[in-house]
Amino acid sequence: xxxxxxxxxxxxxxxxxxxxxxxxxxxxxxxxxxxxxxxxxxxxxxxxxxxxxxxxxxxxxxxxxxxxxxxxxxxxxxxxxxxxxxxxxxxxxxxxxxxxxxxxxxxxxxxxx
Amino acid sequence: xxxxxxxxxxxxxxxxxxxxxxxxxxxxxxxxxxxxxxxxxxxxxxxxxxxxxxxxxxxxxxxxxxxxxxxxxxxxxxxxxxxxxxxxxxxxxxxxxxxxxxxxxxxxxxxx
Numbered sequence: 001x002x003x004x005x006x007x008x009x010x011x012x013x014x015x016x017x018x019x020x021x022x023x024x025x026x027x028x029x030x031x032x033x034x035x036x037x038x039x040x041x042x043x044x045x046x047x048x049x050x051x052x053x054x055x056x057x058x059x060x061x062x063x064x065x066x067x068x069x070x071x072x073x074x075x076x077x078x079x080x081x082x083x084x085x086x087x088x089x090x091x092x093x094x095x096x097x098x099x100x101x102x103x104x105x106x107x108x109x110x111x112x113x
Numbered sequence: 114x115x116x117x118x119x120x121x122x123x124x125x126x127x128x129x130x131x132x133x134x135x136x137x138x139x140x141x142x143x144x145x146x147x148x149x150x151x152x153x154x155x156x157x158x159x160x161x162x163x164x165x166x167x168x169x170x171x172x173x174x175x176x177x178x179x180x181x182x183x184x185x186x187x188x189x190x191x192x193x194x195x196x197x198x199x200x201x202x203x204x205x206x207x208x209x210x211x212x213x214x215x216x217x218x219x220x221x222x223x224x225x
């Protein structure tokens with residue numbers, strides 16, 4: 001059974017703070033993804049990684065960076081949080097040749113005040 | 114890049130009726146079309162997917178159809194039940210190694 005976990009379910013940060021969201025998967029998946037989910041906008045890809053230390057920009061990378069130092073862990077970093085980054089953040093993972101079959105984490109509801 | 118449009122944004126049906134959700138995509142090179150279901154407060158989960166070399170796929174009460182010429186695909190749920198109530202996302206990708214582009218979601222409500 002694939003398990004994808006995220007470090008926090010709820011997070012409240014102040015404008016300008018540096019924020020780290022952590023994601024860990026235990027199925028040795030090569031691909032990992034970060035999305036944000038907003039009402040009416042669906043799931044929008046921020047960044048993805050297909051291998052350790054590799055990253056690719058998604059559709060909305062501005063204001064975010066990522067880190068993948070180990071295969072099982074993929075971190076999303078908000079260098080200077082802003083109120084428009086208040087959202088639900090979802091991490092996902094998949095096998096390297098099955099990006100259409102993703103396993104999602106429970107999500108982190110981030111509020112920036 | 115790929116653009117996926119999904120309709121309707123909300124859908125209410127009586128229990129036992131059928132529900133249809135439609136999506137269109139822009140990139141003719143896309144060849145994987147997964148569907149995800151997200152129940153309230155839960156994470157999205159893959160429920161079915163279809164590849165471009167297949168026109169239709171069924172799994173119990175769920176079926177997906179694909180029209181490559183028109184670049185649209187649909188999810189059909191028959192004999193709907195209250196537990197089918199959720200947000201459904203369609204998606205498209207170029208293949209197993211590529212990123213997936215999601216639609217904006219359809220909130221399905223099944224009325225008992």
